[in-house]
Amino acid sequence: MTDKKWFLCIGLVMALFFYLFLQFVQQSRQIQHIVNQLKQDKKLENRHIVLIVQELGHPYWQMVANGAIEAAKADNISIEIVGPVRNSVEEQIKLLEKAILSKVDAIIVQGLNDEKFTPIINKAMERGIPTLTIDTDAPNSKRLAYVGTDNMSAGKTLGQLVVQKSGGTGAIGVIIGSESAENQLLRLNGLKTVVSEYKGLRIVDVRASNISMMVAIQQATEMLQKHPDISVMVGTSATDALGILQAMKSLNRNDIAVIGFDNLPETLDAIRIGEIEASVVQQPYWMGATSVHLLRDYFRGQSLPSIQFAEVEILDKTDNNKGMLP
Template sequence: MSMWVRGTSLMLAGAFLLLSGCARHSKKEQYYLVTVNTQLPYWTTAAEGFRKAAAEYGVTAVIRGPKNFDPQAEAQELRSVVALKPAGILVSVTNPALVGPEIDAAIGAGIPVITMDSDAPASKRLYFIGTNNLQAGRLGGQRVAAQLNGKGNVVFFTMPGQPNLDERLKGYKDVFSGFPGINIVEVFDMKGDSGLAMDKAAEYIGRKGKDRIDGFICLQSSSGRDVGETLRRAKAEGDPGRLLVAMDTDISTLQLIKDGVIDSTISQKPYTMALIGLKALDERHHYPTDNPMKGDYELDPFAPFPAFVDTGVSLVDKSNVEGILTRSQAGPQ
C-alpha cells in the first residue's frame, strides 16, 4: 500500500471516528434543570452553566421551575418533567419530603437524576453535586466569631427545612458552640421572600441595649443584598453599623462588600455545578453501567459514581472582592 493510500485511509478513519462521536448527540436529547426562584441571579448563573454544557455537546438544555419559592410547585414541575422522559434531570431539592418521591419515580422510569445545590440523600438520586454546606457554615461562623471578638447577639435569615440551608446553620452552630459569648437570638424564616428579610432586618436594627443585634447572617443568596440595603440606610441615618455575613456572589452582594456595607460572603459555584451536572447526566445516559441506578456509593469501593462532588467554597471580603466582582461582571468566557 502506498504512503498516499495509507495516509488517506487514516484520515478517513479519523473523520469517521469524529463523525461517530458527533452522532452520539442530538438536539432531540433533552436535559432538564429543575429548581425554584428561577429568576434569582444564583439560578440564572446556574442556567448559563447548564446551557454552556448543552451547547458544547449539541443537546438541548431546559430550565424549569416556579419563579418564587414554592416547594410544592417544584415537585409538580419535576413530576411533569419525568412524564416527558428526558435524557436526564438535574434538580435542586427545596423539600426532600415533596421532591424525593418524584426523584424516585424518575429513577424507576430509567431517567438518571443528579441533585445539585441542595440534596435529597434518602432518595434514589445518583449523587449530589454542590457545596459542602456544613463547611460553608463553619467558614462563616469562624468569620463572625472573629469579627465580633467572640461575643454578641446574632440573627439568621433562612428557610428552615431546606437541606442545604439547614446544613449551613449547623455549621455556624458548630463554631458558635466554642464561643459562649455569642448568642443566637432568632433563626428567622424568610419564606423565600427577601422582602420579608429586609423588613425583619429593620426591626432588628431598632432593638437597643442588651437586646441590640450585633450580627446579621444570611444563609440564602437574595437576603444578603436586601438586608445589606437596610443596613446601608440605617448607617446613613446614624446607626454605628452592624456585622453582616452573606451567602453567594451575585453582583449586588459583591458591590455591597466593596462599599463596606457587607463584611463578607461565602462563595459557591452554581455555574460549575450545572455545567458538570449536565455532562455527568449525558455520560450516564450514553454509557449506562451494569449496576442498578441506586447503590450505596459511600461504602462501595467499586461504585460507578461518586457519592458527592464538592465544587468548593471560599470567603470573599474586601481584600479579594475587586477581582471577583470584575470576573463576575465579565460573565463566562
C-alpha cells in the same frame, strides 16, 4: 547471500510488517472510536433534559441556568429551564412530576425536602429517567449524583467568619433562605456548631426570607427592633445580606457586622465599600454546567461520581488576588 543474512533479512521484513500491522490496528481503533463518538454525539441532539430551578428570575438561579444552557449548547443537548415564579416547594414538586410524565431524558433538580422530594426522585429513577440533584442533595434517594456545595462545611465557614469579625463575643441574628430547604438548614447547623464553641457568642433569632430580598428586609427589620443588642447579622442565601443592609439603613444602624452568601454584583459592591464584611461564595455557574456535562457522560455510557462538591471561597474587601471585586 549466506543463510544467516537471509534469515536476518526475513526477520527484519517480518518485524517491519508486524510494526505496520500494529500501527494499522491502532489507527483503525482510533478511527472507530471517533466514529462511535460522532454517533453518540449525534444521538445527544435528540436528548431533552429539564432543569428545575428554585425560582425563575432569581439572580443565583439565573447563574445556575446560564451555566447549564452554555454546557448544553456545547454538548449539543436540548435543555429546558422551568421553575416557580415565586419560591414554592409544592410548585417544584408539580414540575418534577410533570417532567416524569413527559418522559424527558434527564432531570436536574434541588432535593429541597427529603421527605417530599425523595419518593419522586426515586420514581423518576425507577422509570429510567436519570435525575441529578443540584445545590441541595437528597442523599437518601436513588439520585444519580449530587452537584453543589458541601452546605454543612459552608455553614461552618460562616461561623468562622462570625468569630473573626466579632472577636468571639456578641449577639447574632440570622436570616436563612428557607425553613424547609435542606441546604439552608445545613448551613444554619454548621454556623451553630462553630458559634456553640464560644461562650461569648449567642444566636438570638433566626428567621426565613423565602429567598426574597423584600421578605429579608422585613424579617431583618423586625429582628433588629426586637433585639437591638445584635452586633452581627448573617444571611445564608444570595439576597439575605442585601435585605439586612436595607433594614439597617431604614433603622439608621451602621454598627452591625454583616456576613453574606454568594457573589451577586450588589453584594460585591457592598463588600467593596465596606457595608458587608465578607461573603461565602459558591459556584452556581459551575454547578449548572457540571450537571449537564455529567449527564452527557452518562448518555455516553460512562459511570459518574456520586458527589461533585463545588469549592467555596471567602470574599472580603482585602481579597483582591483573584480580581473578584469590581
